[in-house]
Amino acid sequence: MTQVQELLNFVNGQWQSSGAGEALDVLNPATGGAIATVGLSPAAEVDAAVQAGLGAYADWRETPVVDRVQPLFNLKMLLEEHLDDIGQTLTNECGKTFVESVGELRRGIENVEVACGTPSLMQGWNNEDIARGIDEHMIRQPLGVVAAITPFNFPGMIPLWFLPYAVATGNCFILKPSEKVPMTTQKLFSLIEEAGFPPGVVQLVNGGADTVNAILDHPDIRAISFVGSTAVAKYVYSRATANGKRAQCQGGAKNPVVIMPDANIDSTTQMMGDSAFGCAGQRCLAVSVAVTVGEAKDPFTEGIADLAASRKVGYGMDEATEMGPVITSESKARIEGLIEDGAREGARVLVDGRQKSVSGYDDGYWVFPTVLDAVDPSSQIARTEIFGPVLSLMHADTIDDAIALINDRSVSAYGNMACLFTSSGATARQFRHEADAGNIGINIGVAAPMAFFPFSGWNESFFGDLHAQSRHGIEFYTQTKVVVERWPQEWSRKF
Ligand code: NAD
Numbered sequence: 001m002t003q004v005q006e007l008l009n010f011v012n013g014q015w016q017s018s019g020a021g022e023a024l025d026v027l028n029p030a031t032g033g034a035i036a037t038v039g040l041s042p043a044a045e046v047d048a049a050v051q052a053g054l055g056a057y058a059d060w061r062e063t064p065v066v067d068r069v070q071p072l073f074n075l076k077m078l079l080e081e082h083l084d085d086i087g088q089t090l091t092n093e094c095g096k097t098f099v100e101s102v103g104e105l106r107r108g109i110e111n112v113e114v115a116c117g118t119p120s121l122m123q124g125w126n127n128e129d130i131a132r133g134i135d136e137h138m139i140r141q142p143l144g145v146v147a148a149i150t151p152f153n154f155p156g157m158i159p160l161w162f163l164p165y166a167v168a169t170g171n172c173f174i175l176k177p178s179e180k181v182p183m184t185t186q187k188l189f190s191l192i193e194e195a196g197f198p199p200g201v202v203q204l205v206n207g208g209a210d211t212v213n214a215i216l217d218h219p220d221i222r223a224i225s226f227v228g229s230t231a232v233a234k235y236v237y238s239r240a241t242a243n244g245k246r247a248q249c250q251g252g253a254k255n256p257v258v259i260m261p262d263a264n265i266d267s268t269t270q271m272m273g274d275s276a277f278g279c280a281g282q283r284c285l286a287v288s289v290a291v292t293v294g295e296a297k298d299p300f301t302e303g304i305a306d307l308a309a310s311r312k313v314g315y316g317m318d319e320a321t322e323m324g325p326v327i328t329s330e331s332k333a334r335i336e337g338l339i340e341d342g343a344r345e346g347a348r349v350l351v352d353g354r355q356k357s358v359s360g361y362d363d364g365y366w367v368f369p370t371v372l373d374a375v376d377p378s379s380q381i382a383r384t385e386i387f388g389p390v391l392s393l394m395h396a397d398t399i400d401d402a403i404a405l406i407n408d409r410s411v412s413a414y415g416n417m418a419c420l421f422t423s424s425g426a427t428a429r430q431f432r433h434e435a436d437a438g439n440i441g442i443n444i445g446v447a448a449p450m451a452f453f454p455f456s457g458w459n460e461s462f463f464g465d466l467h468a469q470s471r472h473g474i475e476f477y478t479q480t481k482v483v484v485e486r487w488p489q490e491w492s493r494k495f
Contacts, residue, residue, distance in 0.1 A: 013199025056200030115164030
């Protein structure tokens, strides 16, 4: 029997076994084989991390911000150096292709780079003589110990939407990664250990739902950042805020694209293939509904069906692979069940990705690209986040009809992203103005905001007000203090 790696918590600068005794296997979704085990930390282990964080906080918040960002510069260099190694781990536990894994890590590194600018980003405001002889300043101060809870689909990027901003602003940070993909995080933390943060400033606590509850109920954790499905995002937001914490909770998605007859159909089809089937459709910014307008219908339908049928599916480390497996056998069964439901509700299965296999990987969780045509907007499949490589096609006669369709909250309650393909500036402007989503792509298939901008999901895709990344991250992790001061000359000794 091959021994698999036991993953550890990183608490107070030390690697520690989880004392819970309860552990899960981490599986390679391309083979179905166990590659590690991860402990499920109980409340006592969460508390140990919080106590270490509180212990480190007093000194960390007094450390000048220019010094606090130095370990982030180190972390950036270490991440660059270990990119391929972490990318390979990411592919093996998450399933995506190696190119996608490295691409994801690059977007994570971008956040480390942006947070290195915290000395500027954290500056306050002031007015001299806001009243005669009175000056007023707003300064930003950290909160204390904060925590993030992250999903399975971007283990190399999403922790970095939060961690760099939290610590650069002077907080101590605890990460609870997805129990499905904890290996990438373990590698990330081995670099964090090297980067030079004092013990207790950045900590890793593995676990599942009970660990999350312990975090949400801990009185000394001041803020919660969450990314995951809408049901859990809503739950985490409610419980965290009921416990008096700040919370920013990003949820699921069902992202539409509108394709106009004046779009370049070949490029649009290519970009839609990458958006719908990239990362096996397990991206919160994957397009999952394509609405063609007028004459765009036939050429796009034909093009996307050909592309879906020819996409090379396999193990993510094989160079020829264009799409990997989905994350678990449960996920595969759920996606295949939803395709079946869609067909039962009247959709035409143009390309069917069910019951497929990959030679040499018989136990992998394979769902091939699937295209459902003539999906009824009122059907369940039109509303449900599938989170797999399935694209639904709908049709509208005009741009107004298409916008009305994608904005109809009874069709989709989400608002993570909406995209448009066109060569008309006027249509683009109308779409940008009217589409009811927080991230908009114009002739872009995955409108993922760069780290300099907030990741702006709306509606059921986000609960809170300040989003991840950029200045929003800085604001989320700091509290403002306003100082009003008067220094009358006559009260001071003159020298
Ligand atoms: P998930 O909601 O199942 O899990 C996310 C995190 O919550 C994990 O750390 C998990 O341990 C924890 N969790 C799960 N169930 C819980 C429960 N009942 N109580 C407390 N904690 C619980 O999500 P997932 O399957 O890991 O990730 C996929 C989902 O994340 C999709 O819906 C996707 O759209 C969404 N997502 C959203 C964004 C975004 O930016 N909006 C980004 C990535 C992923």
